[in-house]
Amino acid sequence: MTFTVAIIGRPNVGKSTLFNRLVGKKLALVDDQPGVTRDLREGAARLADLRFKVIDTAGLEDATDESLQGRMRKLTERAIGMADVSLFMFDARTGITATDAALADLLRKREAPVILLANKAEGNAGSSGALEGYSLGLGDPVQLSAEHGEGMHDLYLRLMPLLDAHEPVEAEGDIDVDVDVDLDTDGEGNTGAGLRPGRPIQIAVVGRPNAGKSTLINKILGEDRLLTGPEAGITRDSISLEIDWDGQPFRIFDTAGMRKKARVQEKLEKLSVSDGLRAVKFAEVVVITLDVTSPFDQQDLRLADLAEREGRAVVVAVNKWDLETDKSNTARRLREDFARLLPQLSGAPLVLVSGLTGQGLDKLRAAILSAYKVWNARIPTAQLNQWLAGEVAAHPPPAPGGRRIKLRYMTQAKTRPPGFVVFASIPEAVPTAYKRFLVNGLRRDFDLPGTPIRLFLRGGKNPYEGKKVKQMSALDKHKKPRRGPE
Template sequence: MSFTVVLVGRPNVGKSTLFNRLAGKKLALVDDTPGVTRDWRSAPGWVGGLSFTVVDTAGLEDVTDDSMEARMRRQTEMALERADVALFIIDARAGVTPLDRHFASILRKSKTPVLLVANKSEGKASKSGLYESYELGLGDPIPLSAEHGEGMADLVEALLPYAPKEDDEAEVDAVAVEASDEGPVPIGDQPETEADRSKPIQIAIVGRPNVGKSTLLNSLVGEERVLTGPEAGMTRDAISVDWQWRDRRFKLVDTAGMRRRARVDEKVEKLAVADTLRVIRMANVVMLVVDAEAILDKQDLNIARMVISEGRSLVIVVNKWDIVEDRAMALRQVEDKLEAALGYIKGVKVVTISALKGHKLDTLLDAVVDTYTVWNRRIPTSQLNRWIEGVLDHHPPPLIEGRRVKIRYVTQVKSRPPTFALFVNKPLELPESYQRYLTGHLRDSFDLPGVPLRLLLRKGKNPFADE
């Protein structure tokens, strides 16, 4: 059993730096610009033999209207209500500010226990701020430096009273293993077993800014889990949410919008896009969300090609379908653009939804599970070799300088994505056009739609043949 620790404080006091320190990896974006974090995100934390769930939140602002800052504050308050203990973080070098005093007065009335943390306490410049923090009425401050890892022993000692008493060594070890798996990671290269089925499907929700990615995640989980609004580019950090639908577990990851590289000039946006690319590389299924009013424009297709090149499975999600008038024409445009840009990977599933109204979300998830199943598929070697014999009889490779390239054997060497090794006497001379023909024939023969297939040409004798 674990407990939950939430990090709160005004902007730019080092909450995300401490979050990364406690999580043991750089999961949250960190920059000197105030307000980089906008949504709250959680991860398994592990420090000094103590295991817990750590939650990073947006900087607290003294606003209560409908602005983005006010919506960020409501997200932080939601995370605070769910926590077992809160760490109220101040900047010891800057001293206690009026905003610190304001929120300290609010936190003193909170039902959630609060510990005061004086961050950036390295060096003499922090001493005056450390002494000032006593006036906040939250008890003795815990001096530490999240950036340098100083003072973590004092933090562990302060958190110990909130740890469950039955948190024995076996459970700590289990959480430590879970912590190492935080974030979207590949599940492996074996056929899906019951044990694999119990593992979450890692889903990355990607697309251009303001196409409804965060709204889709909120609609799926049934709550305002991430910040949404009319402003483009609201999401910066990749926010991971564990969720279950029917008998399957999912890890949904909302990502920052990806504009064309030429338009990305701010440092924070560059960091956010780099984080999105990391999420794509580690996902099982990528939902590419596109706007129904601008379906599959150039940037959408660039993202789709990148997903395929990374070997991830792809589902295209056409959002805001409820506002489309000529739906038949829109679907024909989607088919034409897919054929022109991604004709080499036939069968990519396209699902039309309304994330705001929650329309056809079950259909979307069915498509995700089906695509994931194909991405994991393994084909027996005996079937593959019967298939290649038929292919060679019907359409053998072309002659190269009067001699024919011989394909002796084929086997699947991995899944996720399905990858096949062809043992060829002259692998460098097998034309790319014939390799594309084999890939297409393989896709049709074994029902492998919508996922990338890879052929690896190998030279040598059949490794499975008798000596």
């Protein structure tokens, strides 16, 4: 069973900075503005030889109602209940505040141990403020600087006995393997084709603000794990969650709502959008979430185009379907608009769902698995060349300037997404329209709907290219070659 550590404290005391240091990556957004973190973010932490799960939480405030701050507090209290130990952090430069004292009272009521952290304790001002931590009655404060890495050894000494008491004795022959890499890749950066037992499929859920992404993921999880509400832009950074969805493991990334670039002015929103774009690049399947009340907005089309350019499998989920009254006509119009506005994703699954009621979730799961399977498709070379010969015979490429283009050979060079190489006599002369014709034919004849397809043209190498050819005189041409001894 994994040992879990939750970092608790009021806003802007440095919780996310410590979280990033423990996981060894800049996963959580960090900014001087208070209240940047809103959801619970989990990560695999390392501290010397200690391995544990760490949870970054929102800053605890006094609000207990159904306001945004109140809902954030409930999520943080839930993290405290999940944790084996809480790291209660306060700002040593500010000293103990009334909010810190109230949070200490809350933590004392819990059975799990609490380690008091005096962050920003570097320098004389920090050292004197750290001494105020004794007034909370939670033991000796650990003085550290999460930003500069000071005091981490003292934190290690406090955590080590707790982990030792928690760790079960491993049976003989058990091997503890620590894995850093999420994706198994080959030499070209492609992961192996097909589903792998126990390996989660990476999914990024993207969309405009208030499209219902977090609500949809909560319904998939079966619990209110992500912060939701009527306010637009609640989610600020990409939250990664691992789940078992009807026997298939998934890692789902909930991303911040992405607006038009011209409207993104604040530094924090720019960081949130960058975090979401990074999630798309590392995903395998991108679920583009549309609001049924305003589908296929210009920003939705940009997100779909981004996923296609990044070579990700795409599933379009039209959310809030429970609000629609004229379902049959709306569904028909949505599919027509999809085919017209996103021809580069022709055949990609479009699923009608409701994150509030759970309608269509089984179809969404099936669509994700189908898109993932197509994204991993591999076609034998013999079938490709037989198909290419038929296409060229029926629709030969044009002959620019009277030069005939020969398409000699075709093979699949990669998967994820499928990539094909065609060897041609004059590759640079093949028009873009003919390349598109071949791509559409591959989709149609090999059942590759929706997934991005990459088609590359290569030319045969000239064996005399770059070599000096000896000029033969007219007399040399008529000389008989010398015969060797018989």
